[in-house]
Amino acid sequence: MAKHEKDATFVGDSRIRAKRIPNIAPSYSEYPGKSEPFWPNFLLKEWMVAAVCLLGFLVLTVSAAPELTGKANPNNTSFIPVPDWYFLFLYQMLKYPWAAGDWVVLGTVIIPGLAFGALILAPWLDRGKERRAFRRPVATWIMLVTLVGVFYLTWAANEEHEKSLASNGGGGGGAGAPAAAADPNFKAGELWAAQQNCQNCHGVNMEGSAAAPNLQKVGAELNADQIADIIKNGKDGKMPPGMFQGSDEELTKLAEYLASLK
Template identity: 50%
Template sequence: MHRGKGMKFVGDSRIKANHRMPNVPKDYSEYPGKTEAFWPNFLLKEWMVGAVFLIAYLILTVAHPSPLEGPADPTRAYIPLPDWYFLFLYQLLKYTYASGPYNVIGTVIIPGLAFGALLLMPFLDKSPERRPSKRPLPTAFMLLTLAAMFYLTWEAVANHDWEAQKVMGAIEQEVKVTIDESLPGYKIWTGETSDAAQSCIGCHAADLKGGPAAPKLLGNTLTADEVEDIIHNGRGKMPPGVFKGTDEEAKQIAEFVASLKEDK
């Protein structure tokens, strides 16, 4: 007798089974396009997709190794970055209504709404359809989220170096200074005629834009006598006796620094 639908079987524990049922997936022919066997159909698809992404990631790692940052430079600011998967939140906190007095919006409300919507998605979207084209709203929200994350991450990386330079005053868009390269002090500063300015460059930087221990010299409002007095007697964090050149060289450098006024 063949097994069929509607037939029931009664087992007896006193009778030892002589055969085992073959390990075959259930018959899903009654539900065409609605579901499929987990093993091997669904699981095999998952493994194939995972293998493609893994191989692509390994190729990317070999072809484009992680870049090392430049050597330590005390004259430049260093702004630490969070891990790459948090960069979009890091960039979000730079905008007006997500930082400062509105910090709670960028740190709690917006991420809370995003993750809350993700957790509630199984309850909000109960459609049996699996194709993205048949589920326009969830698909649109997911694409919008991915686009926002990609854009914010890109902005965080692209603007990082510029922001670090801005913190140190290396980018001065508002201050324009014309440097008179004919002055003897300029030639001393560049090392063309003397090495006397090496002690100055160590703190104020060769480009005159300053550093952690010294202010920028571009756009200063000091007179030549005031600069010469600072060179000999010091001021603030600058102690006296740092300059190792002659008095004449100090005078020439003072005249050069005093000439670095903002253009009118």
């Protein structure tokens, strides 16, 4: 009987390959246009994009001054406080009954907590390998609904605020309608110079401000009795009562002086 010689390799587990393959990454030249080394190629591109975005952001912050409201004025009772624009959607959500009142914890803690928690846990909650949006319908629809909700609530909050300002005479703490054009040559009399409380809103020379009207020609619209009544009792929430600190005689003189300005 002929004897055949055979080479055999014995291993402890049949699932382990006898021939070891070295753990060396393949050459990326085999996959042109599809892969590239993370360092430095890919990371350098990311850094360049980040640097351009950061530079553009810095240019915007330096070239365009931020839109700030007027200084706080305790005498302006028509002021309507609102948060900054990036919190307007939360501000608007708290106006609805299901997120306010007895359910305020739902609108202030639970819903924001779930939303931001989902963003943090997103890499672990959705581990699918598909990158096309239509192949990941759950994640895509959740993101679309969230974006639409944030944009709508922000728009609704701003729209309601603008309507409130219009119905309240533009009293927005510096963001309302500007005062009528003032005469730079106008000089207020001694009666007005003694009224420090009035000057705080209407100006040293009655030029007015965003929170109070121009009074340089108030006599053309109101008579002395009407002016005295407004000074004493206020006007429609725009001017609080009791701002005048003086006697009735001084009030009459001030009202007559203002009525003479035509």
